[in-house]
Amino acid sequence: MRKMTTVKAALLFGLAIAGLTLICGEKQVEARPNFKKIWAETYPNSKMLISKKCGICHPGKTKKEKSAYGEAVGKGLDKRKETDKDKIVKAIKAAAKMPSPVEGKTFGDFIEKDEMPPAK
Structure with missing residues (x-):
């Protein structure tokens, strides 16, 4: 009987730890969540944002690559985190007027x- 109580207590403790991990675990957060939303509002007919998301500005695996x-x-x-x-x-619209790496074309x-x- 005592062994059964120990097993139940261990199981209950394990479930409690798993539950706390799920509740308190880190959530993925974007450094600049406004950028995608504002870009979508600036270019509402663009399907590019749906397929590329952050890849429009960050083509690599990390957000540090631009x-x-x-x-x-x-x-x-x-500032860096505007x-x-x-x-x-204003910055998005100004960038659209800037020349791209392709000669004779703007972004x-x-x-x-x-x-x-x-990309570059």
């Missing part, structure tokens, strides 16, 4: 055609 377009948007921001919507919209030309801007 495409030429991502760097152009970054140049229009006052949260002001108006400043972000906006690619966005209008719903194509990914070239």
Whole structure:
């Protein structure tokens, strides 16, 4: 009888730990969640955001890698982790007017055609 109580207690303890892990576990958080939302509002007809998500500005495996377009948007921001919507919209629109690595084309030309801007 005593062995059965020990097994039940161990099982209950294990379930409690698993439950706490699920509840208190880390959630994945984007460093700049506003950027995707604001980009989608700025270009509402673009299907590129649905397929590429953060890859429009970050083509690599990490968010530290930036495409030429991502760097152009970054140049229009006052600080690294900008949260002001108006400043972000202004930076996105300014980047669209900047020349891309493809001679004679701006980043906006690619966005209008719903194509990914070239990486670099």
